[in-house]
Amino acid sequence: MNLPVLVGLMVVKITLVLVVFLTTIAYVVLMERKVLGFIQLRYGPNRVGPWGLLQPLADMIKLLFKEEFTPPHANKTLFELAPMIVAITAFLPLAAIPFADRILPDSLTIYGYQVDLTVAALNRGVVADVNIGLLYIFAISSLAVYGAVIGGWASNNKYSLLGGLRLCAQMVSYEVALGLSVIGVLMVAGSLSLVTIVEAQKSMWFIVYQPLGFLLYLCAAFAECARTPFDLIECENELVAGYQTEYSSMKWGLLMLGEYGHMIIASALAVTLFLGGWQGPFLPPIVWFLIKTFALIFLFIWVRGTYPRFRFDQLMYFGWKVLIPLALLNILLTGVVMMYL
Amino acid sequence: MGVEEHLGNNVLTTTLEKLVDWGRKNSLWPCTFGLACCAIEMIVTAANRFDIARFGMEAFRASPRQADLMIVAGTVTKKMVPAVVRIYEQMTEPKWVIAMGACASSGGIFDSYAVVQGIDLYLPVDVYVPGCPPRPEGLLYGILKLHEQILKDPFLTKQYRERVQARQEAA
Numbered sequence: 445m446n447l448p449v450l451v452g453l454m455v456v457k458i459t460l461v462l463v464v465f466l467t468t469i470a471y472v473v474l475m476e477r478k479v480l481g482f483i484q485l486r487y488g489p490n491r492v493g494p495w496g497l498l499q500p501l502a503d504m505i506k507l508l509f510k511e512e513f514t515p516p517h518a519n520k521t522l523f524e525l526a527p528m529i530v531a532i533t534a535f536l537p538l539a540a541i542p543f544a545d546r547i548l549p550d551s552l553t554i555y556g557y558q559v560d561l562t563v564a565a566l567n568r569g570v571v572a573d574v575n576i577g578l579l580y581i582f583a584i585s586s587l588a589v590y591g592a593v594i595g596g597w598a599s600n601n602k603y604s605l606l607g608g609l610r611l612c613a614q615m616v617s618y619e620v621a622l623g624l625s626v627i628g629v630l631m632v633a634g635s636l637s638l639v640t641i642v643e644a645q646k647s648m649w650f651i652v653y654q655p656l657g658f659l660l661y662l663c664a665a666f667a668e669c670a671r672t673p674f675d676l677i678e679c680e681n682e683l684v685a686g687y688q689t690e691y692s693s694m695k696w697g698l699l700m701l702g703e704y705g706h707m708i709i710a711s712a713l714a715v716t717l718f719l720g721g722w723q724g725p726f727l728p729p730i731v732w733f734l735i736k737t738f739a740l741i742f743l744f745i746w747v748r749g750t751y752p753r754f755r756f757d758q759l760m761y762f763g764w765k766v767l768i769p770l771a772l773l774n775i776l777l778t779g780v781v782m783m784y785l
Numbered sequence: 786m787g788v789e790e791h792l793g794n795n796v797l798t799t800t801l802e803k804l805v806d807w808g809r810k811n812s813l814w815p816c817t818f819g820l821a822c823c824a825i826e827m828i829v830t831a832a833n834r835f836d837i838a839r840f841g842m843e844a845f846r847a848s849p850r851q852a853d854l855m856i857v858a859g860t861v862t863k864k865m866v867p868a869v870v871r872i873y874e875q876m877t878e879p880k881w882v883i884a885m886g887a888c889a890s891s892g893g894i895f896d897s898y899a900v901v902q903g904i905d906l907y908l909p910v911d912v913y914v915p916g917c918p919p920r921p922e923g924l925l926y927g928i929l930k931l932h933e934q935i936l937k938d939p940f941l942t943k944q945y946r947e948r949v950q951a952r953q954e955a956a
Contacts, residue, residue, distance in 0.1 A: 477838065477844075481838055484832075485833040486832075486833045486843075487836055487838065487839055488836075488838050488839075488843075489838055489839060489840075489841045489843075490839050491811070491839050491841070492841055496839075496841070498811075499811065499812070499841050501808070502807065502808045502810075502811035502812040502841060503808075503812040504808070505804060505807070505808025505812075506808040506809050506811075506812040506853070507812075509805045509808065509809070510877055510878070510879070511877035511878040511879075512877075513850055513877045678847075680817060680847035684847050684848050685846070685847045685848035685851070688848065688851075689848045689850065690848075690850055691848075691850060691851070692851055692877040693877065696850070696851050
């Protein structure tokens with residue numbers, strides 16, 4: 445009897461979260477341009493609307509109405525598939541990230557029907573409270589590498605192919621470090637569910653117990669999102685624009701959407717795992733979550749504005765010979781401390 | 786008149802053409818490439834004192850597929866022309882060209898067999914910026930002129946389609 449109402453509410457909730465996420469991506473791009481401007485003593489975009497607030501809209505309109513180009517010798521199916529993979533793998537992890545505690549009461553009366561909202565966590569600030577949430581997020585976001593490799597190969601362009609291969613090597617090596625760096629958190633929290641992990645940080649954030657884990661996670665996340673100082677896939681002086689070289693108009697827009705989506709997801713996940721998620725005094729939970737996430741996004745942009753790029757062999761050295769041993773050491777130390785305390 | 790009469794001042798109505806022209810004007814991404822001393826002035830235009838980013842143009846795209854504007858910054862030699870023309874052809878429509886400096890506009894002081902006497906012999910130039918080299922203010926003025934031109938761009942009309950066709954036939 446209540447099923448249509450519940451499904452309807454679920455759809456509304458998912459749509460709302462997705463729309464907010466897409467708008468956030470658009471404005472994170474603007475934020476990046478503004479913050480980079482301030483770092484370089486410039487103003488950044490400020491002519492389109494007040495403080496340049498309509499800049500994402502103008503970019504979007506332009507991209508939508510630009511020529512859709514497919515290289516003549518490209519594999520058309522794969523060429524069109526790649527941006528979809530990149531964008532979808534950026535959106536899906538959002539489902540498991542808790543952004544607030546309770547957003548609705550336990551039961552509501554809608555058109556005379558008593559609807560139990562505890563079903564499928566409808567009253568919680570998370571789209572799907574999966575008990576393997578963290579595994580799900582890592583599994584989905586690892587698939588993004590297929591988008592890049594397929595896009596690079598299907599473009600039939602040597603720069604695209606090299607960019608795709610580089611990204612593949614980079615993501616495969618840093619995936620290991622990323623996975624190992626959060627194991628300490630799992631040991632302390634004793635669960636893979638992100639809601640449980642956030643609730644376990646009620647008294648103390650996990651960054652206090654896992655400072656090394658947090659640092660390792662950040663380094664690996666920068667590499668996973670292919671952000672400076674690890675943005676070797678699109679260094680203009682070597683590879684034109686990496687695997688994105690042959691993409692134009694909204695296909696390229698989707699690739700960018702995916703890239704910034706990954707950055708936001710990585711920040712939100714760091715907040716959830718190490719910085720107490722939505723927990724905090726005085727302000728509502730969702731505000732705390734947004735403040736912490738945007739602080740980390742600012743860190744991403746700050747690093748881009750200040751650090752040069754690594755060389756590729758340095759990147760590999762750093763991943764395999766520094767991050768992974770340190771992550772293993774972190775697990776060992778956490779285990780020893782947990783055993784004797 | 787029409788639908789605006791019923792909506793009053795509550796809803797902003799516009800034509801698709803105006804909206805898209807507004808978007809294109811405000812998000813005009815140049816192609817990353819410079820040829821001679823004018824390129825230095827172009828780089829300065831992107832730096833803090835002049836800040837091309839104010840117009841949403843700091844996204845210099847390395848790949849021509851994503852660029853909208855080609856700033857031909859400097860002397861074009863006969864050997865360089867194939868590369869310049871190829872980059873222009875790789876850019877996706879709609880695209881605009883600014884001839885920056887005396888050399889790109891007319892060959893400048895290099896009245897020689899090796900130098901192209903104005904890039905407009907090969908590409909459809911929209912705005913010429915004189916100067917040797919033009920100061921960043923000059924380039925910015927040229928860009929603002931191009932913005933005016935784009936705002937009036939009748940890309941949905943027959944005239945525009947004929948122009949594009951003529952350009953494709955010439956190429």
